[in-house]
Amino acid sequence: MSKKTYTISELASEFDITTRAIRFYEEKGLIQPAREGRKRVYSTADRARLTLILRGKRIGMSLDESMEIIAMYDPDHGNRDQLKELLGRVQERQLSLQTQLEDIQATLESLNDVEQRCRKALGQHDQQGEL
Amino acid sequence: MSKKTYTISELASEFDITTRAIRFYEEKGLIQPAREGRKRVYSTADRARLTLILRGKRIGMSLDESMEIIAMYDPDHGNRDQLKELLGRVQERQLSLQTQLEDIQATLESLNDVEQRCRKALGQHDQQGEL
DNA sequence: ACTTTAAGTTACGTTAACGTAAACGTCAAT
DNA sequence: ATTGACGTTTACGTTAACGTAACTTAAAGT
Numbered sequence: 001m002s003k004k005t006y007t008i009s010e011l012a013s014e015f016d017i018t019t020r021a022i023r024f025y026e027e028k029g030l031i032q033p034a035r036e037g038r039k040r041v042y043s044t045a046d047r048a049r050l051t052l053i054l055r056g057k058r059i060g061m062s063l064d065e066s067m068e069i070i071a072m073y074d075p076d077h078g079n080r081d082q083l084k085e086l087l088g089r090v091q092e093r094q095l096s097l098q099t100q101l102e103d104i105q106a107t108l109e110s111l112n113d114v115e116q117r118c119r120k121a122l123g124q125h126d127q128q129g130e131l
Numbered sequence: 132m133s134k135k136t137y138t139i140s141e142l143a144s145e146f147d148i149t150t151r152a153i154r155f156y157e158e159k160g161l162i163q164p165a166r167e168g169r170k171r172v173y174s175t176a177d178r179a180r181l182t183l184i185l186r187g188k189r190i191g192m193s194l195d196e197s198m199e200i201i202a203m204y205d206p207d208h209g210n211r212d213q214l215k216e217l218l219g220r221v222q223e224r225q226l227s228l229q230t231q232l233e234d235i236q237a238t239l240e241s242l243n244d245v246e247q248r249c250r251k252a253l254g255q256h257d258q259q260g261e262l
Numbered sequence: 263a264c265t266t267t268a269a270g271t272t273a274c275g276t277t278a279a280c281g282t283a284a285a286c287g288t289c290a291a292t
Numbered sequence: 293a294t295t296g297a298c299g300t301t302t303a304c305g306t307t308a309a310c311g312t313a314a315c316t317t318a319a320a321g322t
Binding site: 055058069072073075080083084087090093098100101103104105107108114117118119 | 225
Binding site for chain 2: 298299300301
């Protein structure tokens with residue numbers, strides 16, 4: 001059962017962000033840690049949310065977008081219409097993520113090209129870094 | 132030989148951005164279109180740069196980062212040390228792009244999950260949208 | 263009692279990436 | 293000659309995502 005709860009600075013150092021950032025996410029409604037008196041107490045669920053937020057950031061999503069995706073996980077969408085709407089948003093996201101994936105692959109290919117030319121000009125071939 | 136030159140609004144509508152944005156990229160030194168009098172004239176090379184910039188944006192890169200990558204393409208790095216430095220930066224980029232790729236794949240998987248649950252709750256199975 | 267140490271609140275500052283508006287030039291068509 | 297459709301420069305405005313004080317409170321150790 002791992003650890004169950006975390007303090008703000010634990011999470012901050014684990015994810016290498018500032019406590020200010022974490023509180024900011026809270027202001028924005030992305031996380032709602034419990035309180036012990038005035039201290040914030042983070043659950044593993046909060047930690048999971050943070051993971052999603054930061055993953056989102058790495059792929060260029062805004063906080064609002066991350067929040068949307070997070071919201072997709074919990075099942076508060078009771079009726080059929082809401083579900084259909086959700087499904088629609090999910091599919092849109094999937095499409096744009098697909099584009100992103102291709103963009104990254106294209107960029108990686110170009111960089112591979114650059115890399116090869118560098119190595120060639122340096123007289124190396126395909127070494128992995130042997131000093 | 133396609134078309135050779137473009138006006139600013141041609142590019143703007145092609146890439147679906149404003150002319151203001153294009154001029155902004157110029158201010159930032161990302162593109163240097165030729166001039167005919169005071170009019171900007173964009174070459175296919177400029178167009179290619181725009182492509183890179185926008186691809187960069189889609190994967191969450193800043194303009195500075197895009198500029199770095201663009202700079203990697205042209206061979207103005209005469210000496211060995213510069214080449215080694217370049218190679219280093221290229222490899223760093225490749226690593227972070229790799230991470231991004233994995234982040235996207237993870238997100239896609241999660242969304243697939245959400246999608247399946249939606250469909251299940253809606254009583255569908257794996258249709259592609261047949262109205 | 264005193265001092266770290268960690269947390270909190272409040273509020274203003276900052277950077278990036280444009281948007282928007284004002285005011286003007288240019289050329290073709292009416 | 294004027295009206296648009298495009299282009300230009302200059303400059304101020306805006307939003308997101310925090311950073312950076314500045315100050316306070318609470319808990320823990322010596």
